[in-house]
Amino acid sequence: MSLESTLGMTVLEASPTLTRIAMTVNEAGLNMHGTAHGGVIFSLADEAFAVISNQEAQAVAVETHMSFFKAANIGDELVAVAVPERVGRTLATYRVDVLRGDEKIALFLGTVSRREKPA
Numbered sequence: 001m002s003l004e005s006t007l008g009m010t011v012l013e014a015s016p017t018l019t020r021i022a023m024t025v026n027e028a029g030l031n032m033h034g035t036a037h038g039g040v041i042f043s044l045a046d047e048a049f050a051v052i053s054n055q056e057a058q059a060v061a062v063e064t065h066m067s068f069f070k071a072a073n074i075g076d077e078l079v080a081v082a083v084p085e086r087v088g089r090t091l092a093t094y095r096v097d098v099l100r101g102d103e104k105i106a107l108f109l110g111t112v113s114r115r116e117k118p119a
Helices: 003-007 038-053
Strands: 010-014 019-024 058-068 077-087 091-100 103-115
Touching: 003 038, 010 038, 019 038, 038 058, 038 077, 038 091, 038 103, 077 103
Parallel strands: none
Antiparallel strands: 010 019, 019 077, 058 103, 077 091, 091 103
């Protein structure tokens, strides 16, 4: 079973210039305060990062950073929106905004090492 299916993620759009992945916060994803666990929000952003960065090349993460701005609650529909910041031959950096509706609740930045996909 994949992490996507375990956490209930759905790929809404996947291209080299825009990737969107949705997830609804459920009871299994709550922390001790009754809000979405940071690891669940990170996993959503990381999945969008993985999908967008592997569209045109074989990519592996070399660095990530996440800032949390607001809490998410059970039943909240979250969407991770990934876009490229800079894509080079061997390194690429992507920005992922995690949204609840129009409200940004977290920001993820990640860099990957890239190589050509095998033929």
